[in-house]
Each structure stands twice: as C-alpha cells, then as structure tokens.
Amino acid sequence: xxxxxxxxxxxxxxxxxxxxxxxxxxxxxxxxxxxxxxxxxxxxxxxxxxxxxxxxxxxxxxxxxxxxxxxxxxxxxxxxxxxxxxxxxxxxxxxxxxxxxxxxxxxxxxxxxxxxxxxxxxxxxxxxxxxxxxxxxxxxxxxxxxxxxxxxxxxxxxxxxxxxxxxxxxxxxxxxxxxxxxxxxxxxxxxxxxxxxxxxxxxxxxxxxxxxxxx
Numbered sequence: 001x002x003x004x005x006x007x008x009x010x011x012x013x014x015x016x017x018x019x020x021x022x023x024x025x026x027x028x029x030x031x032x033x034x035x036x037x038x039x040x041x042x043x044x045x046x047x048x049x050x051x052x053x054x055x056x057x058x059x060x061x062x063x064x065x066x067x068x069x070x071x072x073x074x075x076x077x078x079x080x081x082x083x084x085x086x087x088x089x090x091x092x093x094x095x096x097x098x099x100x101x102x103x104x105x106x107x108x109x110x111x112x113x114x115x116x117x118x119x120x121x122x123x124x125x126x127x128x129x130x131x132x133x134x135x136x137x138x139x140x141x142x143x144x145x146x147x148x149x150x151x152x153x154x155x156x157x158x159x160x161x162x163x164x165x166x167x168x169x170x171x172x173x174x175x176x177x178x179x180x181x182x183x184x185x186x187x188x189x190x191x192x193x194x195x196x197x198x199x200x201x202x203x204x205x206x207x208x209x210x211x212x213x214x215x
Contacts, residue, residue: 049129052207053119059200060112062193063150066105070098070190077179090183097156098187101194104153108146108197115139130211140208147201154194161187 073092078085092098119129130136161184177184 055204056112056116062197063105063109066190066193073183073186075180075183090180097160101153101157104149136212143201143205147198150198154191157191
C-alpha cells in the first residue's frame, strides 16, 4: 500500500506542475499583450483628441481675426481724376463680397467654438471626443461645407480687392488702393486669414477621415 501511494504521488505531482506551467504560459503573456495594446490605444486616442482641440482653437482664432480685421476696414481720402480732386470713402460694408466673407467667417468661428467646447469637456471627462462613426461623419460633413464656404468667400473678396488695386484697364478709373492703402491692406489681411481658416478646416476634415479609417 505504501509503495502504491508513493507511486501515485510521484505520478500526480508532475501532472500538477505541468498544468500550472501551461496555465501560466497561456494566460500571462496574453493578458500583458492586451493591456499593452489598450495602453497604446488610449495614448493614440489622447494624441488625436489633443490634435483636434488644437486645430479647433487655431481655426477659431483665425476666423475671429478675419472678421475683426475686415470690420475695421474703412478709410477716407481724395483722388485726382481729370484734374479734379474727388473725395473717397471706403467701407467694408459697401461690398457684398466683403459682407459675405464676414458672415461665413463668423459662422466658422461659432462652429469652431462649439466643437472646441465639446472637445475640451469630453477630454476633461476622459471620454472619447468622437464617440461614434455617425458623429465622425457629421463632423466631416460640417468641416467640408464650411471649408468650401470659406474658399468661396475668400475668392470673391480677392476679386474685388484685385480690382481695387489694378483698376479697370482701358478706362480712366485709377488704382484706388493708392489713396486707400490702409483699407486695402486690412482687406488683404482679412482674406489671408480666411484662406488659412479654410486650410485648417481641411486639416480637420482629414483628421476625421483618419479616425474613420482606423475605428
């Protein structure tokens, strides 16, 4: 009996050791690998969220600058035409293209502000900035629409500014930007910030596409 018990112990103990080794081999590394993937995914999400917030912040600043600079574009001067001194007064509100630029830039500023507030609040709550694919598609569509609107507004305003700088060929109308250089310079700065806001909206749309391609 003692010999049989000893034989049983010598057989059972190796089985227990092998089982424990197999259990450690299967579960330990898998759990560690999953945890590492989860940490990498969280770090990638945080980096993407910070990038989204930074782009929204810069877009807000550029669009507000475009509006404020354009709304201060006004100047009074005189011009000599056929020997006569003619008073000139220029104001951004005299041009429909400039009013369109101000309206679109203001809408983009509101859009960027709302998205920035939503992004920051979700970051503080440690929740995903883009919670679903439907939300990502909605952001992508909004960014695309506003980007095209900013492009059209900047292009329309550029046409009016170019006409003011060059005058009308084969006519007596001069370069109005010489006596109204402050006005034209402010308009040019506003248009530059408008196109930069368009570029930032395009960058935001690209970030939305990257998110959609990964999740």
